[in-house]
Amino acid sequence: MKKVLFGLLVVFGFQTNTMAQSKLPAVEVKTMEFESFNTSEISNDGKPIIVNFWATWCSPCKRELNNISDMYEDWVDETGVKLVAISIDDARNMGKVAPYVNGQSWEYDVYIDPNGDLKRAMGVNNVPHTFLLDGKGNIVWQHNSYSEGDEYELFELVKKLSKGESISK
Amino acid sequence: MNSIKLTLLAGISLIGFSAIQAQEVKDILNQGKITGNFQVDAQYYQEDSAIGAVQPNEEFLTNGFLNLIYTNSGFSAGIRYESYQNAMLGFPTGYKGSGIAYRFASFTKDDLSVTVGNFYEQFGNGLVLRAYEERGLGYDNAIDGIRVKYKLFNGIELTGLVGQQRLYFEKGDGIVRAFNANINFNETFESLKDKKTKVIVGGSVVSKFQEDNNPDLILPENVASFAGRTIISRGKVSLNAEYAFKYNDPSLDNGYNYKNGEAAFIQASYSQKGLGVSLAAKRVDNFSFRSDRDASQQDLFINYQPALTKQHTYNLLATLYPYATQPNGEMAVQGDVIYTFAKGSLLGGKYGTGVQLNASFAYDINRDSINPLEDDSRNLYTSNYFETGQRLFRDMNIQISKKLSKDWKMKLTYANILFNQEVVQGKADVPMVSAHVGVAEATYKFNMRNSIRMEGQVLLTEQDQGNWATGILEYSYSPHWFVAVIDQFNYDNPKGAEEHYYNVSAGYNNQGNRITLAYGRQRAGIFCVGGVCREVPAANGLYLSITSSF
Numbered sequence: 001m002k003k004v005l006f007g008l009l010v011v012f013g014f015q016t017n018t019m020a021q022s023k024l025p026a027v028e029v030k031t032m033e034f035e036s037f038n039t040s041e042i043s044n045d046g047k048p049i050i051v052n053f054w055a056t057w058c059s060p061c062k063r064e065l066n067n068i069s070d071m072y073e074d075w076v077d078e079t080g081v082k083l084v085a086i087s088i089d090d091a092r093n094m095g096k097v098a099p100y101v102n103g104q105s106w107e108y109d110v111y112i113d114p115n116g117d118l119k120r121a122m123g124v125n126n127v128p129h130t131f132l133l134d135g136k137g138n139i140v141w142q143h144n145s146y147s148e149g150d151e152y153e154l155f156e157l158v159k160k161l162s163k164g165e166s167i168s169k
Numbered sequence: 170m171n172s173i174k175l176t177l178l179a180g181i182s183l184i185g186f187s188a189i190q191a192q193e194v195k196d197i198l199n200q201g202k203i204t205g206n207f208q209v210d211a212q213y214y215q216e217d218s219a220i221g222a223v224q225p226n227e228e229f230l231t232n233g234f235l236n237l238i239y240t241n242s243g244f245s246a247g248i249r250y251e252s253y254q255n256a257m258l259g260f261p262t263g264y265k266g267s268g269i270a271y272r273f274a275s276f277t278k279d280d281l282s283v284t285v286g287n288f289y290e291q292f293g294n295g296l297v298l299r300a301y302e303e304r305g306l307g308y309d310n311a312i313d314g315i316r317v318k319y320k321l322f323n324g325i326e327l328t329g330l331v332g333q334q335r336l337y338f339e340k341g342d343g344i345v346r347a348f349n350a351n352i353n354f355n356e357t358f359e360s361l362k363d364k365k366t367k368v369i370v371g372g373s374v375v376s377k378f379q380e381d382n383n384p385d386l387i388l389p390e391n392v393a394s395f396a397g398r399t400i401i402s403r404g405k406v407s408l409n410a411e412y413a414f415k416y417n418d419p420s421l422d423n424g425y426n427y428k429n430g431e432a433a434f435i436q437a438s439y440s441q442k443g444l445g446v447s448l449a450a451k452r453v454d455n456f457s458f459r460s461d462r463d464a465s466q467q468d469l470f471i472n473y474q475p476a477l478t479k480q481h482t483y484n485l486l487a488t489l490y491p492y493a494t495q496p497n498g499e500m501a502v503q504g505d506v507i508y509t510f511a512k513g514s515l516l517g518g519k520y521g522t523g524v525q526l527n528a529s530f531a532y533d534i535n536r537d538s539i540n541p542l543e544d545d546s547r548n549l550y551t552s553n554y555f556e557t558g559q560r561l562f563r564d565m566n567i568q569i570s571k572k573l574s575k576d577w578k579m580k581l582t583y584a585n586i587l588f589n590q591e592v593v594q595g596k597a598d599v600p601m602v603s604a605h606v607g608v609a610e611a612t613y614k615f616n617m618r619n620s621i622r623m624e625g626q627v628l629l630t631e632q633d634q635g636n637w638a639t640g641i642l643e644y645s646y647s648p649h650w651f652v653a654v655i656d657q658f659n660y661d662n663p664k665g666a667e668e669h670y671y672n673v674s675a676g677y678n679n680q681g682n683r684i685t686l687a688y689g690r691q692r693a694g695i696f697c698v699g700g701v702c703r704e705v706p707a708a709n710g711l712y713l714s715i716t717s718s719f
Contacts, residue, residue, distance in 0.1 A: 025245075090475065100445055144716065
């Protein structure tokens with residue numbers, strides 16, 4: 001019995017040390033054409049991925065994504081990064097997501113999470129909330145809120161990841 | 170000797186065996202992940218007779234919750250602990266005390282996915298079913314029961330569920346039974362796979378059961394509703410339409426009207442690079458749908474009916490006269506145009522110019538009363554489908570955004586609003602509010618890390634509380650710090666004195682953690698400061714909020 005307990009302790013002790021890093025959960029969301037899409041299909045060929053939660057009614061979110069949009073081409077050229085924008089707009093506004101995204105000429109992959117399923121699975125309290133995934137799909141960094149200039153820190157981290165460097169503190 | 174060897178061998182192989190097992194167990198456990206989030210809001214309240222704010226007996230109120238979700242390949246389970254000591258002002262008073270208010274387990278095996286316990290769900294646009302949460306407002310109508318989802322072939326998704334809905338720390342009386350099917354034709358039929366036109370069709374049946382315990386009326390114990398919807402898209406154009414019908418559902422909401430209910434919603438959009446257009450219309454007649462016919466306020470709604478109006482974020486626009494959807498009857502239309510004048514064009518200038526136009530109109534439905542002496546159907550009225558009743562709301566607004574230089578950005582907004590206080594807010598003998606709202610917002614970047622954002626807002630009206638002005642200054646030091654000062658000023662108020670609503674706040678965030686401290690008066694609504702938007706109730710005093718995602 002003691003051995004079993006010891007074994008369990010070892011197992012759990014081991015577990016806490018090497019527990020898998022979080023990856024994107026597999027959740028059904030919608031494309032901008034309202035087709036079902038499973039987030040497990042999000043990938044970027046071993047390059048980093050930015051996952052950003054936003055909404056059409058959230059001005060800091062739009063500021064952030066518009067600011068990044070100005071530089072996005074350069075970011076992609078330099079690091080191969082992909083930005084996946086998850087709109088948490090519900091039935092009230094989800095029909096406005098595509099017109100807004102195209103109206104702003106965003107080049108992001110945009111999905112809609114109208115009932116907050118992905119938001120809940122990823123523990124997001126408020127928008128904007130940004131996650132950064134390394135080339136293996138591990139969530140290695142996150143940030144809640146947006147202030148002018150936050151995009152520079154984000155891009156520094158993306159550059160490190162694209163070179164295969166670790167960004168953990 | 171032999172027996173010793175044998176014992177040793179057995180011992181070694183046992184160790185080996187258990188080592189393998191331990192390794193397997195380790196492997197399985199190592200795939201497991203725990204994620205979650207936490208939030209606590211606390212407020213110390215001050216007496217403030219000038220704005221009619223009272224100090225609650227507790228003086229200090231706190232809301233908090235913690236979500237924990239364990240995921241391991243196809244399996245996941247989670248709980249949410251919630252605590253209200255006592256619920257903050259503006260929150261539904263039904264929240265009292267602490268407990269596990271949400272727990273679930275689910276697994277996915279091939280095409281089958283099963284959830285037991287609490288879950289959230291939405292069918293289509295939510296006209297007949299939407300269980301969801303809005304923690305900042307204390308809204309949560311999660312279903313407690315069983316849900317099964319099955320992918321029949323490519324593109325066909327079936328969902329069935331049964332359960333009771335959450336009512337604070339209890340459950341509502343009624344049982345909800347619901348079924349939904351969605352077919353994505355382009356995925357299901359090989360021949361349509363590469364067609365440009367995409368078609369998705371869906372249908373739902375939602376029924377509730379509640380015992381008839383009324384001595385005077387014969388109430389339907391089972392109430393069924395149906396919805397059919399389609400989404401058609403082709404390149405730049407898309408159409409989303411849904412129609413829902415509900416059998417007689419006499420309730421507190423509709424004055425025990427036995428009339429059948431119906432709701433229709435249609436939205437069309439066109440978008441290309443630099444241009445987005447969206448048009449939407451809806452008609453709702455007697456479509457409040459709750460799992461308890463005697464429920465009121467925000468309790469136990471089975472369905473969701475969004476307001477067909479712009480969700481503003483500037484605080485005077487968002488918090489003073491926001492339209493709320495009228496489930497008993499409403500006809501509304503809304504249009505949006507988003508256009509970006511390209512960089513280098515005459516109106517675009519060096520950086521481009523963005524223009525957003527939005528207009529929305531909402532009316533009551535037409536109603537002709539039925540004389541109960543001539544008709545024993547207990548239907549209270551008939552309604553002409555295409556005729557409108559009184560005006561409930563109108564909003565016409567324009568927003569222009571412009572980057573002036575590398576460091577300066579500007580946004581100008583004008584809105585003209587008509588707001589029916591009697592119907593939307595339930596006030597008696599008050600006039601329609603007619604308001605002009607103007608907002609100017611500017612952001613200046615000192616350098617890569619330091620920036621300041623300024624907002625000036627004015628709302629002019631001769632009705633209700635008179636004019637308002639708001640000034641906001643927000644300084645941020647990216648990526649961790651912000652400080653903000655807000656003053657809302659109510660002047661020319663026919664009913665009271667001129668009043669300032671000042672508020673000072675500061676915040677720090679790092680990785681998924683965020684701490685905000687604020688002092689002052691605050692209005693209810695969507696509150697955006699320091700880069701975050703959250704729906705908050707009205708408050709006054711010292712406020713602390715901590716959020717964390719992990």
